[in-house]
Amino acid sequence: MTATTVATYAVRAGGSRQLAGTGTLLRFALRRDRLMMPLWVGVIGLLVISMPNSLKTVYGTPAERADVARQMLTNSSLRATYGPVFSDSLGGLTAWRIGGYAGVFAGIMSLLIVVRHTRDEEESGRQELISSAMVGRRAPLTAALLAAFVANGVLALLVAGGLAGQGGGGALALGLAVAGVGMVFATMAAIVAQLTESARLAKGLTGGLLGAAFVLKAAGDSATNDGSSPLTWISPVGWLEELRSFADERWWVLLLFVAAVAVQGAVAYELAGRRDVGMSFLPTRPGPAAGRLGTAGALAWRLQRGAVLGWSLGFLAAGAAFGGMTKGASDLVGNNDKTREIIERMGGQAGITDAFLATMVGMLGMVAALFVVSSVLRLHGEETSQRAEPVLANAVGRLRWAGGHLVIAFGGAVLIMLLGGLGLGLGYGAGIGPVLAACLVQVPAIWTLGALAVLLHGLSAQWALGAWAAAGLALLLGWIGPALNVPQTVMDLSPFGHLPKLPGGDMAWTPVLFLTGIAVVLTAAGLAGLRRRDLST
Amino acid sequence: MTKANPAIEVSGLHKSFGKTHALDGLDLDVETGEVHGFLGPNGAGKSTTIRVLLGLLRADSGAAQMLGRDPWADAVELHRRVAYVPGDVTLWRNLSGGEVIDLYGRLRGGLDKTRRADLIERFELDPTKKGRTYSKGNRQKVALVAAFASDVDLLILDEPTSGLDPLMEEVFQRCVEEERDRGRTILLSSHILSEVEELCDRVSIIRKGRTVESGSLADLRHLTRTSVTAELAGPPNGLAHLPGVHGLDVQGKRVKLQVDTDKLDAVLRSLTDSGVRSLTSTPPTLEELFLRHYQEDVRTEAMAR
Numbered sequence: 001m002t003a004t005t006v007a008t009y010a011v012r013a014g015g016s017r018q019l020a021g022t023g024t025l026l027r028f029a030l031r032r033d034r035l036m037m038p039l040w041v042g043v044i045g046l047l048v049i050s051m052p053n054s055l056k057t058v059y060g061t062p063a064e065r066a067d068v069a070r071q072m073l074t075n076s077s078l079r080a081t082y083g084p085v086f087s088d089s090l091g092g093l094t095a096w097r098i099g100g101y102a103g104v105f106a107g108i109m110s111l112l113i114v115v116r117h118t119r120d121e122e123e124s125g126r127q128e129l130i131s132s133a134m135v136g137r138r139a140p141l142t143a144a145l146l147a148a149f150v151a152n153g154v155l156a157l158l159v160a161g162g163l164a165g166q167g168g169g170g171a172l173a174l175g176l177a178v179a180g181v182g183m184v185f186a187t188m189a190a191i192v193a194q195l196t197e198s199a200r201l202a203k204g205l206t207g208g209l210l211g212a213a214f215v216l217k218a219a220g221d222s223a224t225n226d227g228s229s230p231l232t233w234i235s236p237v238g239w240l241e242e243l244r245s246f247a248d249e250r251w252w253v254l255l256l257f258v259a260a261v262a263v264q265g266a267v268a269y270e271l272a273g274r275r276d277v278g279m280s281f282l283p284t285r286p287g288p289a290a291g292r293l294g295t296a297g298a299l300a301w302r303l304q305r306g307a308v309l310g311w312s313l314g315f316l317a318a319g320a321a322f323g324g325m326t327k328g329a330s331d332l333v334g335n336n337d338k339t340r341e342i343i344e345r346m347g348g349q350a351g352i353t354d355a356f357l358a359t360m361v362g363m364l365g366m367v368a369a370l371f372v373v374s375s376v377l378r379l380h381g382e383e384t385s386q387r388a389e390p391v392l393a394n395a396v397g398r399l400r401w402a403g404g405h406l407v408i409a410f411g412g413a414v415l416i417m418l419l420g421g422l423g424l425g426l427g428y429g430a431g432i433g434p435v436l437a438a439c440l441v442q443v444p445a446i447w448t449l450g451a452l453a454v455l456l457h458g459l460s461a462q463w464a465l466g467a468w469a470a471a472g473l474a475l476l477l478g479w480i481g482p483a484l485n486v487p488q489t490v491m492d493l494s495p496f497g498h499l500p501k502l503p504g505g506d507m508a509w510t511p512v513l514f515l516t517g518i519a520v521v522l523t524a525a526g527l528a529g530l531r532r533r534d535l536s537t
Numbered sequence: 538m539t540k541a542n543p544a545i546e547v548s549g550l551h552k553s554f555g556k557t558h559a560l561d562g563l564d565l566d567v568e569t570g571e572v573h574g575f576l577g578p579n580g581a582g583k584s585t586t587i588r589v590l591l592g593l594l595r596a597d598s599g600a601a602q603m604l605g606r607d608p609w610a611d612a613v614e615l616h617r618r619v620a621y622v623p624g625d626v627t628l629w630r631n632l633s634g635g636e637v638i639d640l641y642g643r644l645r646g647g648l649d650k651t652r653r654a655d656l657i658e659r660f661e662l663d664p665t666k667k668g669r670t671y672s673k674g675n676r677q678k679v680a681l682v683a684a685f686a687s688d689v690d691l692l693i694l695d696e697p698t699s700g701l702d703p704l705m706e707e708v709f710q711r712c713v714e715e716e717r718d719r720g721r722t723i724l725l726s727s728h729i730l731s732e733v734e735e736l737c738d739r740v741s742i743i744r745k746g747r748t749v750e751s752g753s754l755a756d757l758r759h760l761t762r763t764s765v766t767a768e769l770a771g772p773p774n775g776l777a778h779l780p781g782v783h784g785l786d787v788q789g790k791r792v793k794l795q796v797d798t799d800k801l802d803a804v805l806r807s808l809t810d811s812g813v814r815s816l817t818s819t820p821p822t823l824e825e826l827f828l829r830h831y832q833e834d835v836r837t838e839a840m841a842r
Contacts (some may be wrong), residue, residue: 123630123669198630249547278669286665287633294643303629346615388626390680393591393621393693394644399614535593 018196021135025143030150033230037147040109041155047480049162051094057485060437066091072096073225079223080325081359085249091166095174097247101479103240104214105184106155111189111206112147117144119193119202119467122278125233131277139270141190145265148186152179170246175252177240180257185210187261190268197280205309211314213237215321238262256446296396300404304378311371315364315420322360326353354504357424359433361503364420365442366478366496369414372450373471375409380457381462383536388447398531406454406523413446424466431503437500444515445495449474451522458529461536542605544569544691544722545590550599552585554748556841561746562599567724567739574733574740575726578831582746583726584624587695590724602735604691617646620684624696624726626676628668634679635664637739649719653686659708673700677778685712692716692723698732710736730823740823742830750831754823761821761829762795765804770812779803790814 010254030037069085072078085096118141123129127140133474159175160168189206196202213235220232220240232238236257242251275281293299294339315453383386392401421439424430453467481491491497495518541589545567554561561581567573577583588594590603592612593769601608620641628637638657642648657664660678671679677700684692698709706729716723727733733740734754742750750757762783769790776792777785781800786793796804798820808816 230616284630284670285666287631287636287667289633289635289664291633291636293632293636293640296644299640302632306631354564386623386625389588389591390621390626391644392593392625393616393619394641395613395615395617395646396644457719462569474544532595534595535588537588537594 006151014054015528018136018138019142019235020139021133021457022139024434025117025130025135025139026146027144027149029113029147033116033147033151035114037109037113037151040105041151041158043154044102044105044109044178045158045162047105047175047476048094048159051098052163052166054485055090055093059093062088065089068093068417076222076325078356079225080218080322080429083241084216084225084227084427085330086227086244088164089246091163091170091246093173095241095247096164096165096169098480099174099177099240099245100214100217102159102178103181103237104210106178107185107210107213107237108185108207110152110182111203112192113148113151114144114186115202115206117147118190120199123197123199125278127277127338138269138272141268145186145190145512152182152186155179155182163187163252169249172242173249173251174240174245176254177243177245177257180254180261181236181240182280183261184257184264187264187268191264193273194268194271194275195281197278197284201306201395204307204527208310208314209257210229211318216316217241219321219325246521248494254493274343277393292522295404296391296401297404298406299391300378300401300408303382304375304408304412307371307375308408308415311368311412312419315416316423319360319364319369319420319423319425320427321414321423322363323424325358326360326424328429355501357503358438358505360424360499361421361435361438361442362478362496362501363447364417364424364439364501365499366475368416368420368442369449369471369474369496371416372409372446373414373453375468376406376450376453376457377383377464377467378409380403380461383461386537389535389537392535399527402527402530406450409450410447413450414440414443417442417446434503441499441502441507441512442496444512444519445474445499447519448515453521454526455522455529456526458526458533460533471515495510542569543567544571544604545573545724546600546602547586547590550586550589550601551597552582552589552594553597559746560596560729561588563743563746564748564751564810565709565741566751567722569722570712570720571738572723572725572736574737575724575743576728576730576733576740576827577743581743583743584695585746586743587621587693587724589727590693591616593714618690619693620645620687620691622677622680622695622697623683627682628671628676630668633665633667633708634662634671634673634675637679638664638683638686641680642647642687646688648683648686653682656682656685656712657745659712660705661679674702677701678705681709681712685716692721695726696728697725698727698729700786706732725810730827737808742827744830745780750826757823757826758820759798761798761826763798763801763821765793765796765801765808765816766799766818767792767808767816768814769808771813773811776804776807777809784807796806 035453059068065088069088072085082096083100111117116340121130130140131157146290159174159178163174165173185206188209189202192206193202196205214237216231216235217238220235221227223229223231227238227241237252239256242250244250271281292303344434388401389531392398408498418436420438422432425435449467449471450479452470453464456466457464474496477486477491477494495515498515500506500508500511543566545565546580547563547565550560550563551558553728563582563586565586575583585594589596590608592608593616595609603615606620608615613639627636638653639648642653662675662678662682677697681697684694698706701709713723713725725737726735730769737754739753740751740757741748749765769792771789772790773792776782776794779800780803782804792808794804
């Protein structure tokens with residue numbers, strides 16, 4: 001699908017010279033991503049193709065599987081989380097259980113690949129040197145999209161091949177749909193990367209659009225039990241569900257992916273051909289001639305305030321959307337022990353509404369861990385970009401320099417959880433207090449992951465990015481673990497696994513205090529390491 | 538200038554990164570109030586030394602003192618009295634140049650407002666532009682204005698003029714002279730040898746993490762050869778036997794030679810004995826001094842291969 005777009009636009013833009021060097025750039029991109037890309041594709045692919053086996057252990061008999069499908073017909077809040085079941089075969093349940101999440105992950109992978117090879121390159125100034133060679137104006141964008149195409153293509157093949165045992169057609173459909181979501185967000189990132197000069201902003205904006213697409217699908221699924229809601233239809237993540245893999249596939253839905261990729265690709269191409277290298281369509285405005293910034297802390301706030309604002313709004317909106325869905329949770333008739341068991345493992349023992357709220361609070365908590373890690377790793381970004389060096393050459397101690405960012409990271413985690421809880425409470429329309437308290441109880445686990453990032457950065461700038469892996473693992477265990485009977489010892493790896501399930505469950509102070517203690521110790525150790533080590537140069 | 542109280546005192550400094558020995562027993566002495574040139578080929582260890590002095594890296598061994606204090610332990614206190622300009626200034630994309638200048642000023646000992654305005658005008662800098670929209674030279678100017686307007690005792694400049702045009706280079710040199718006149722100490726690492734020759738009281742040349750030459754330019758010149766070209770009234774006499782004469786080239790009455798600068802007297806006496814019609818004598822430039830060390834470097838590397 002990208003190939004046709006590429007060809008059409010090459011001709012319109014005045015010949016193939018616009019694309020000169022694409023092959024070399026593609027090989028270069030694949031070479032640079034030789035670790036990241038296989039890791040993403042492998043993890044997403046394995047998640048999907050291991051699902052039938054895992055589901056078999058949870059829903060052993062056809063009767064149990066049929067029960068799940070019935071549950072989903074009546075339970076709007078569970079549908080919001082996973083979507084409706086269109087077939088109670090193992091394949092159908094796989095598509096139901098993991099399809100949407102696999103699509104989201106493919107979207108994240110794709111947007112990261114595209115921005116990394118377009119706006120990142122321009123922002124760092126590397127693109128200038130590359131563009132001075134025999135490289136066409138549209139070649140970098142083409143190479144980036146092709147790299148995303150390769151990654152998504154391999155992912156599609158992996159899924160289609162791995163699930164072929166459950167039915168070839170359904171496996172192919174699911175594989176193509178996951179890759180389709182990936183390519184939709186690849187081309188969306190390609191547009192956003194033309195609009196802003198900052199790669200960080202491009203990634204954040206596209207990620208926000210991806211989150212919005214997920215929430216739209218969840219809202220649509222909550223409203224109807226057959227995916228017929230317009231909300232689901234306008235979400236690219238929803239199309240994956242509309243394709244109905246393993247349940248009489250509606251192949252024409254693939255055309256939606258093709259159309260979206262073609263249109264977005266065309267827009268990105270048009271923009272890329274028109275603008276100057278390194279520039280963007282949203283111009284940089286001049287700033288003040290004199291500044292009021294006077295401390296390292298003020299500088300840290302200035303650098304992070306945009307991100308904190310974005311996360312705050314996102315959490316408030318997501319909380320409100322989830323809260324609205326919770327209203328339907330009381331419809332639930334919990335006559336399936338297995339489902340009840342899953343919900344209880346995810347959420348809690350008391351009322352199923354509370355369980356649903358607790359699940360949503362847990363989800364917000366795990367996503368907030370991504371905020372805290374990215375905020376702490378600003379330290380890493382400032383250090384490796386050589387911006388920390390002149391700051392530290394002033395009368396600024398390393399502790400004060402790091403402290404400014406850490407206050408924002410740890411304080412910001414509290415702020416966005418409170419806003420998420422506020423949204424949940426307002427959306428649900430009752431009992432804000434307990435929800436806010438539940439959100440605060442998540443904070444020690446969030447802090448623990450942030451503190452791990454502090455520790456890794458304090459030990460060595462090279463290890464700092466390992467904190468992403470830890471946050472990703474916690475997210476994965478939290479989202480997918482409960483339905484798969486993952487052994488408790490593995491679940492215990494995630495700090496979130498230790499928290500009391502609130503609202504509804506009993507408050508347990510021990511894990512909360514224990515995790516807070518761990519966070520304090522890890523942070524202190526990280527700061528001690530930072531004081532001792534060489535700054536990376 | 539108080540000899541007893543050097544601004545920077547470094548001896549036997551060692552620093553390795555894995556298997557690379559960036560500093561291998563480096564010595565550096567900078568007197569208070571002087572402009573000290575810090576020279577060496579790329580990768581010789583200049584920036585590593587500066588980063589040790591700024592407390593960004595911790596030396597493996599050796600002694601380092603700056604303004605009488607330990608650059609690692611007393612980093613923050615020291616940095617109140619120090620301004621640093623890196624060779625490659627990176628700015629934040631969403632902060633204007635003016636904001637960065639003021640931030641750096643406040644993070645040091647403070648900023649002289651009138652001097653800031655004066656410097657912005659002289660360097661022809663637009664302080665309202667943001668981060669990436671500055672060219673390389675203009676990013677350097679942001680850091681230079683912040684450093685020169687700061688109220689500090691010591692300026693550490695690491696190839697500060699890279700990217701500046703000749704006009705701005707001239708402004709920079711005037712600024713350095715003004716700073717010296719106010720009694721500030723400047724450590725200037727640079728590859729622009731004419732700049733160093735113009736500004737520096739003393740220089741240190743380092744190679745492979747070690748100091749190979751240190752002293753005033755006059756001292757250093759003394760250790761090297763002067764080129765002499767002369768046209769004589771009669772054929773030269775006994776020049777070849779004089780100590781310290783190198784590369785003697787006699788063509789009839791024309792003589793070209795190089796002589797160790799401390800042996801110049803005897804050569805001139807011998808030339809006047811033959812009767813001098815014309816004479817040019819060129820002292821070694823810093824470039825020649827520098828190249829001599831650099832070429833030794835290349836030669837030893839070539840031999841190692």
